Amino acid sequence: MSREFTWPAVDAADREKACCDLSTCYLVEAAAGTGKTTLLVARIVQIIETTLTRLPRVVAITFTEKAAGELKFKLKETLEERAAGDGEAAERCRLALQDLDSRPVGTIHAFCRELLAARPVEAGVEPGFSVLDNSTSQGANSDIFEQWLSEELRGECPAAAPLLRWGMPVENAVADASLRSLFLELLRHRDDLDALSVPCRSRQALLDLASELRAEIREAAGLLSACSNPEDKCAREIRTALAWSDELSEKSLPLLFDAARRAPKLKSTLGQKASWNPPDTLLRARAFTAEFSPSVQRLEQAIFSHFAAQLLAWIRSGIRRGEAVRRERAQLDFDDLLICARNMLHGNRAARDYFRRRFDYILVDEFQDTDPLQTEIVFFLSERENRFASSWEEVELDTGKLFIVGDPKQSIYRFRRADLDLYGRVREKIARDGGLLTIRANFRSESALIAEVNALFGERMRGHDTRCEPNYVAMEPYRPAESDGPCVKV
Numbered sequence: 249m250s251r252e253f254t255w256p257a258v259d260a261a262d263r264e265k266a267c268c269d270l271s272t273c274y275l276v277e278a279a280a281g282t283g284k285t286t287l288l289v290a291r292i293v294q295i296i297e298t299t300l301t302r303l304p305r306v307v308a309i310t311f312t313e314k315a316a317g318e319l320k321f322k323l324k325e326t327l328e329e330r331a332a333g334d335g336e337a338a339e340r341c342r343l344a345l346q347d348l349d350s351r352p353v354g355t356i357h358a359f360c361r362e363l364l365a366a367r368p369v370e371a372g373v374e375p376g377f378s379v380l381d382n383s384t385s386q387g388a389n390s391d392i393f394e395q396w397l398s399e400e401l402r403g404e405c406p407a408a409a410p411l412l413r414w415g416m417p418v419e420n421a422v423a424d425a426s427l428r429s430l431f432l433e434l435l436r437h438r439d440d441l442d443a444l445s446v447p448c449r450s451r452q453a454l455l456d457l458a459s460e461l462r463a464e465i466r467e468a469a470g471l472l473s474a475c476s477n478p479e480d481k482c483a484r485e486i487r488t489a490l491a492w493s494d495e496l497s498e499k500s501l502p503l504l505f506d507a508a509r510r511a512p513k514l515k516s517t518l519g520q521k522a523s524w525n526p527p528d529t530l531l532r533a534r535a536f537t538a539e540f541s542p543s544v545q546r547l548e549q550a551i552f553s554h555f556a557a558q559l560l561a562w563i564r565s566g567i568r569r570g571e572a573v574r575r576e577r578a579q580l581d582f583d584d585l586l587i588c589a590r591n592m593l594h595g596n597r598a599a600r601d602y603f604r605r606r607f608d609y610i611l612v613d614e615f616q617d618t619d620p621l622q623t624e625i626v627f628f629l630s631e632r633e634n635r636f637a638s639s640w641e642e643v644e645l646d647t648g649k650l651f652i653v654g655d656p657k658q659s660i661y662r663f664r665r666a667d668l669d670l671y672g673r674v675r676e677k678i679a680r681d682g683g684l685l686t687i688r689a690n691f692r693s694e695s696a697l698i699a700e701v702n703a704l705f706g707e708r709m710r711g712h713d714t715r716c717e718p719n720y721v722a723m724e725p726y727r728p729a730e731s732d733g734p735c736v737k738v
Contacts, residue, residue, distance in 0.1 A: 257689035258724045263287065266651075266685050268294050273630070273650040273682030275615070275675055279723050281692030284653050285315075288611055289323050291651060293330060296344045297337040301608045303347040309356050309626070311614035316354040319613070324348055356622050357582045360589035363603060364580075370599040371592040374578035385581035392570035393431050400566070407562035410502045410555045431563050438571070439587045439621060441564050446557040449550055451501060457550060458504055461543050462496040465489050468536040474529040482519025482533050488512045489540055501551055508548035514540045586621040593628040597636050604629055608649065615654030616671050623670060626650065641673070645681050652678065656718035657709065688723050695725035 257263065259282075266276050267290035278284045288308065295301050308323075310316045324345070331341035361379060368375040380388060397418070400408070408427065412418070419428035434441065449457070469490045475483045495507035516538035524530040574580065580588065593600045610630055612618070627640035630650035637643045656671055678684060690698055702722045709720035 257726055259687050259689050262685040262687060263689075265683070266687070267291055270295060270299065270609075270648045272648055273645045273678060274685050275652045275654065275678040275682070276685045276687055277655055277721070278653055278687035279655055279657065279690065279721065281690040282687045282723070283689075283691055284613065284687070285319055285322055287687065288319060288613060288651075288653060289326050291611065292323060292609075293326055293341070295609055296327070296340050297330070299608075303344040304350050305606065305608040307359060307607050307610045307629075308353040309359055309610070309612045310354065311617055313355055313358075315613065316358075320348070320353045323353065356618075356625070357585050360585040360625065363589045363592070364585065367592065367599050367602065370596045371588045373580065373588055374575070377578045377580050379585065380579055380581045382582065388574075388579070388581070389432060389435055389570070390428075392573060393428055393566070396566040396569055397427070400562075405562075407555075407558040410505070411559055413502065414505070430559075431566065434560075434563055435567050435570070436583065438567050438583070439590070441567065444560065446553050446560055448553045448557040451554070454501060454504070454547075454551055454554060455499065457547055458496045458498075461547055462493045464536070464543065465493040465496075465540075468533065471529055471533050471536075474525055475523050475533075476525065477520070477523035480519050480523040481515075482530060482537065483523070485512075485514045485518060485537050486533060489514060489537075501554065505548060505551040505555075508544050508551065511541070511544040586619075586625070590621045590624050590628075593625060594638070600628055600631070600636065604631060604633075604646075609651070610649060611651045611653075613653050615652045615674070616656050616668070618654075618671070620670055623674060626652075641677060650678075650682070657705075657720070686721060688721055689726045690723040691726045693723075693725065695727065698723050698725045 262276075265272070266274060266287050270291075276284075276287065278287065292303075292306055292308065295306055296303060308316075308319060310319055327341045327345050327348070331338050331345060357379075364371045364373050364377070365375075368377070412427070417426045419426045434444075437444070465486075468486050472483055472486060477483070489512060492507075492510070492512055495510070496504070498504045498507055514537040516534050518537075519530045519533060521527040521530050524533070574584065593603070607629060610626055612626055624640045627643045627645075627650070628637075630643065630645050631637060632644040632646045635644050652674070654671065656668060675684065693701075702720075705720045706722055709718060
């Protein structure tokens with residue numbers, strides 16, 4: 249059966265803006281199979297053919313090396329096709345082909361490496377630094393953890409001793425609660441360590457909290473004189489708590505925590521009114537037994553937070569030591585590339601101005617999987633001239649400089665620190681300062697399959713009022729329906 253393609257696509261107007269309107273910063277939401285790579289290539293070619301910008305001044309950032317290779321190949325094909333003609337636009341495409349190998353069409357890590365290599369002093373890195381791949385970096389981080397822990401455990405290690413005593417494993421292949429997993433997770437978020445804190449009370453405040461609980465128990469014990477039946481079950485609950493309360497005089501916080509964990513569980517519905525005089529005294533006694541366990545839990549949690557804060561500070565010191573080791577070896581991992589580039593652009597105006605002027609256009613693909621560091625980098629580089637915002641949210645975007653493509657429905661949640669709430673904030677900012685475009689014509693799938701997908705997800709993906717969860721945007725088939733043949737072909 250011969251196929252006739254419909255034209256224009258249902259989203260032709262938005263596609264035209266994405267490809268040709270260089271006067272506006274856009275966020276393009278494009279579902280799978282809608283030709284995102286073609287849009288990116290078309291916009292780059294539009295830049296080359298209609299402006300004085302040479303290709304080395306255009307940045308195209310993709311999520312994986314494979315995607316970068318595909319984008320570069322398709323760009324080369326398109327430039328070759330356009331360069332075959334006559335005129336000024338064709339000549340500019342021929343020049344772009346000569347520049348193709350020098351342009352950072354690649355991953356964000358490759359791009360950051362280029363920034364650091366160009367300005368190592370401002371970035372605080374050694375000029376001849378090397379970059380560790382993922383496997384080498386993981387091995388190096390494990391070595392750092394083991395060496396640091398071995399040195400620390402030779403001493404008393406007061407920060408970790410209580411939690412290790414309470415059952416926290418040093419390492420566990422299946423549990424996420426081991427000391428190793430906590431160290432490596434914090435290492436992944438080391439750029440945020442200074443902002444990370446655990447609310448905690450001082451040692452004296454915790455001892456005072458225990459004393460207050462002990463006083464409440466003794467006050468409740470005073471109600472026992474109103475009970476005429478020594479076998480009354482509510483009275484027995486209070487006597488149980490009173491017997492335990494002696495442990496609250498302990499001055500050692502670890503032992504006090506142990507005491508809290510051994511606290512009895514009181515029932516709050518026991519007792520007979522006939523045994524209490526006046527009868528409403530039973531209500532006061534029951535109120536105590538109802539509040540007893542929550543009070544003990546508050547004490548237990550407060551003590552745990554005290555030691556968790558110490559543990560966090562201790563691990564932070566180990567992470568800083570590991571960073572110092574890598575600096576001595578002039579080694580950076582992928583996270584270091586992002587952190588150092590962000591820190592340089594955030595804190596050094598001369599460096600930000602230099603790179604902002606060096607690049608005229610910045611295009612980012614798969615933005616739904618972008619982490620906070622990457623967001624800061626691309627926004628700082630897209631800032632208007634003579635500005636120096638302290639956060640990406642305060643950046644005044646230069647006219648048409650930033651072009652973002654993403655699909656929140658495809659976000660790999662928390663993978664490589666992807667944050668969909670961050671995507672939502674970026675979306676709001678682009679909506680205010682630029683424009684939002686929606687691409688939904690699907691070139692890949694048969695119409696019958698698209699109809700099933702739309703029916704299934706349209707019913708279930710309805711967004712959320714308080715957090716960023718995408719509404720489903722129905723795809724439209726670009727190809728006409730086929731009367732025969734399967735919907736899925738392998």
